[in-house]
Amino acid sequence: MKNEMVIALTAAMVLLVCGCGGPGADKAGISSGTHYRLIQEVSQSISWEGLIQKGPAFESGKNLNRLEMDFHEDIVSTDQKGNVVKKITILGLKYNSIVRNTPLFSFDSAVDKDPANPLVKLPGQSYTIKTADNGTVVEVKDLEKFKDIGSGSTTADTTAKRLVSEEAIKERHGMILLPGRAAGQLKQGQTWSDIKNYPFGKMGTLVYERIYTVKGITGKVADIDMKGIPSSENADEIYKQQQGGDFAKGFDNTVTYTGQLKIDLVSGKVKAYSEKLQSDWVSIKLPTKPGETGSVTLKMGAVRTYELQKIPLKRR
Numbered sequence: 001m002k003n004e005m006v007i008a009l010t011a012a013m014v015l016l017v018c019g020c021g022g023p024g025a026d027k028a029g030i031s032s033g034t035h036y037r038l039i040q041e042v043s044q045s046i047s048w049e050g051l052i053q054k055g056p057a058f059e060s061g062k063n064l065n066r067l068e069m070d071f072h073e074d075i076v077s078t079d080q081k082g083n084v085v086k087k088i089t090i091l092g093l094k095y096n097s098i099v100r101n102t103p104l105f106s107f108d109s110a111v112d113k114d115p116a117n118p119l120v121k122l123p124g125q126s127y128t129i130k131t132a133d134n135g136t137v138v139e140v141k142d143l144e145k146f147k148d149i150g151s152g153s154t155t156a157d158t159t160a161k162r163l164v165s166e167e168a169i170k171e172r173h174g175m176i177l178l179p180g181r182a183a184g185q186l187k188q189g190q191t192w193s194d195i196k197n198y199p200f201g202k203m204g205t206l207v208y209e210r211i212y213t214v215k216g217i218t219g220k221v222a223d224i225d226m227k228g229i230p231s232s233e234n235a236d237e238i239y240k241q242q243q244g245g246d247f248a249k250g251f252d253n254t255v256t257y258t259g260q261l262k263i264d265l266v267s268g269k270v271k272a273y274s275e276k277l278q279s280d281w282v283s284i285k286l287p288t289k290p291g292e293t294g295s296v297t298l299k300m301g302a303v304r305t306y307e308l309q310k311i312p313l314k315r316r
Helices: 002-018 155-163 166-173 235-243
Strands: 034-050 061-078 084-099 102-108 126-131 137-141 191-199 205-218 221-230 252-264 270-285 296-311
Touching: 034 166, 084 155, 084 166, 102 155, 126 166, 137 166, 205 252, 205 270, 221 270
Parallel strands: none
Antiparallel strands: 034 061, 034 296, 061 084, 084 102, 084 126, 126 137, 191 205, 205 221, 221 252, 252 270, 270 296
């Protein structure tokens, strides 16, 4: 069984690098390539407890930005170094934004058809990316068509412009770290890792090492766990960044960072991936003057989630 696992995982890595589809992927009436649904969500929350003053500065609330995008991925070319050129076509998208518990903006391409909304123009559009053998996006092309997207000043304009920016595209399609060809034959227990930086404004920058570990095989699917731990790389500089100035020094901070990756060993495709980074800060102010009673607790939280799920191919 152990040898079978090694062989299966090795075959999957070949497919992951070259991007070859599985048998029957190009049947009549069925799209070649792969359909995916991607979800990115970032939220921040703040809450006060205890004897607090009244006023806007002491109101609890939550901010949220959530993107859901369906896209089609076609392999254009590969090279001997394991680089893969992919054509990405946007199939549909949803976007929601909430500020202080109040809905600010919402869009659903399946419902909203206003031609004045720049987001309406994105489904059906394509761009090209080049990924290294570890999944990192090293180049983005064919963005000229988007040069006039988001030229206005509305929330829809700024959202559309950001979604087709090179920075957002690299993050969207390069989040998953693959072991790359240099890893050779994958074995149960084998690990690979990278370093990720997450800025949190006045609270400083969290620097974490993402460690991927092959846990085993369920049927024909490789199960891989990801765990984020505080990075020891450039420890002195990281320590300075994580302090976040005087404001952050008054808070206790706890972080959890985990994820799961599933690879289809038959097609060699990523079947599903998810990761969640949750950071919580707590500050408690105790009574300092004679006669004062009770305390004030300030809690702040930030959550970043990323999900990628393979979905059925649609007829064209």
